[in-house]
Amino acid sequence: MPKPILFDVIIIGGSYAGLSAAMALGRSLRRVLVIDSGTPCNAQTPHSHNFVTHDGTPPAEIARLAKQQVSEYPNVTFVSGLATEVTQGLCGFDVKTWDGEYFTSRKLLLATGIEDIMPEVDGASECWGISLIHCPYCHGYEYRNEKTGILANGEMAFEMARLVSNWTKDLTIFTDGDPGLTADQIAKLNSKNIEIIHTEVEALMHESGYMTSVVLSDGSKKEVKAIYTRPAFIQQSDIAEKLGCEFQPSGHIKVDPFQKTTIPGVYAAGDNCFQMRSVPSSVFAGSLAGSMINRELIDEDF
Numbered sequence: 001m002p003k004p005i006l007f008d009v010i011i012i013g014g015s016y017a018g019l020s021a022a023m024a025l026g027r028s029l030r031r032v033l034v035i036d037s038g039t040p041c042n043a044q045t046p047h048s049h050n051f052v053t054h055d056g057t058p059p060a061e062i063a064r065l066a067k068q069q070v071s072e073y074p075n076v077t078f079v080s081g082l083a084t085e086v087t088q089g090l091c092g093f094d095v096k097t098w099d100g101e102y103f104t105s106r107k108l109l110l111a112t113g114i115e116d117i118m119p120e121v122d123g124a125s126e127c128w129g130i131s132l133i134h135c136p137y138c139h140g141y142e143y144r145n146e147k148t149g150i151l152a153n154g155e156m157a158f159e160m161a162r163l164v165s166n167w168t169k170d171l172t173i174f175t176d177g178d179p180g181l182t183a184d185q186i187a188k189l190n191s192k193n194i195e196i197i198h199t200e201v202e203a204l205m206h207e208s209g210y211m212t213s214v215v216l217s218d219g220s221k222k223e224v225k226a227i228y229t230r231p232a233f234i235q236q237s238d239i240a241e242k243l244g245c246e247f248q249p250s251g252h253i254k255v256d257p258f259q260k261t262t263i264p265g266v267y268a269a270g271d272n273c274f275q276m277r278s279v280p281s282s283v284f285a286g287s288l289a290g291s292m293i294n295r296e297l298i299d300e301d302f
Contacts, residue, residue, distance in 0.1 A: 006104050007033045009293055010095050012083045012239065013111030015040045016279050017270030017286035019066040021109055024290025026073030030297065033103055034070075035095065037082040039236070041113050041271060042279075044209070045129035050137050051280045062279060079103075086239050092265060107293050110245075110253065110261070110268040111286060112237035119151065119176075119231060123204035123211075130209035131226045138278055139226070140167035149173070149214060149227040151201065154180030156230060161194055164228055169193070172222060174214060176201050197222065235272055250275060259289035267293055 009025055011018045014036025025032045040063065042048075048059045070076055085096040092106040118124040124132055132151075133139040148168045150160045153175040165171055172195040175181075179198055181189070189196060200217040204227070213221045233251065235241070246254040246262040253273040255261055261268050269285040271277050 006091055006106075007031045007077075008105060008297060009033070009107045009109060009290075010035065010093065010103055010105035011109045011111055012086075012095070012237065013109075013113060013270065014038075014067065014078065015063055015111065015113060015270065016066065016282040017289070018109070018111035019063065019070050020283045020286030021111065021269060021290035021293070022070045022076050022286075023066075023073070024287050025294055026070060026076040028290070028294040029075060030294060032076045033079060033105065034076065035079045035081055035083045035097060035103075038080065039113075041116060041236070042129055047142075048279050049139065049141065050278065051283075054279070059279060083237070083239065086243060088243075106265070106297065108266045109259075109289055109293065110237070110240055110266065110272060111270045111282075111289075112235065112239065112268075112272050114233040114271045115236045117232040117234065119201075119229065121151075121201050121204060122215075123206050127204050127206050127209050127211055127227075128231075131206065131211035132204065133226060133228055134230055135277060136164050136167050136228065140164065143226040144168060146170065146225040147172075147223055149222070149224045151176065151227050151229040153178060157181065158185045158189070160228055160230070161189060161192075165192060165194070171195075172197060172224065174201050174222075174227070237272075240266075240268065240272070248273075258292040259285060260292070265296075 008030040009032050011034045014034045022032050022034050042059045045059050047056050054062050081097040083095050084098050087094045091104050093108045095103045144167050147170045150173045157173050174197050202217045203215040205213045213223045215221050240253050243263050248254050253268040255268050255273045259267045259269050267289045269289040270282040
């Protein structure tokens, strides 16, 4: 087997966090490899919002422009593929891709993202990121004052209702069964004219992902234009787990304020370690991680 090329940093994941880190490191004259499988979690989201200079731009266009700009740095290399295995070697980290390629680096950045697990409701996957949404800061303005739902129960339903009520007063909570709400919470929601529907949700009616109504298990329908929910997720890559990184109770990779994981030399940035899911948040985390990795390399060499 040929000796692998030694990079300063390998970045696994070439979306917003990974590209932002690659730019910071490329500008720091580091030899960088970005390995990307091309499966961002917001692939079908039509527009990105709440990102200054890019408000309303399709997420894929932001990523395309970012990669184009990062590619201008000759010391940054891109490989299309899936990183499947990472081991700690003499020089740092040995990374293997699905097609058998090997690469080695002193430091490793995991910008691998997450994979959302859709509710078992017809139409959920088709509406996800379009009208079945997770964040009012990303989507709330576009659905302001519209008939809006929340698919959740318990404390999450109550807190989401408080938040989303800032953007619309025409709000319905779909608890999909047991509401899990306290008497005080129900009284507060009723005082704000927020309807609570316990009947199970059967389907989301939509036109090309844009919701028109909710179909309940008793056959009734409720008109809505958008529904907020917080689906379960899994890490898109199991590399952090295999390396022994610690995780937060939420399922995110545990990092310190400088994006360091609990494994020396391994950093993480983006949705895999941060609950505030947005393009600008990922860009910031990637830039911070790149800067901190470069500082760590300087500390080791100077």
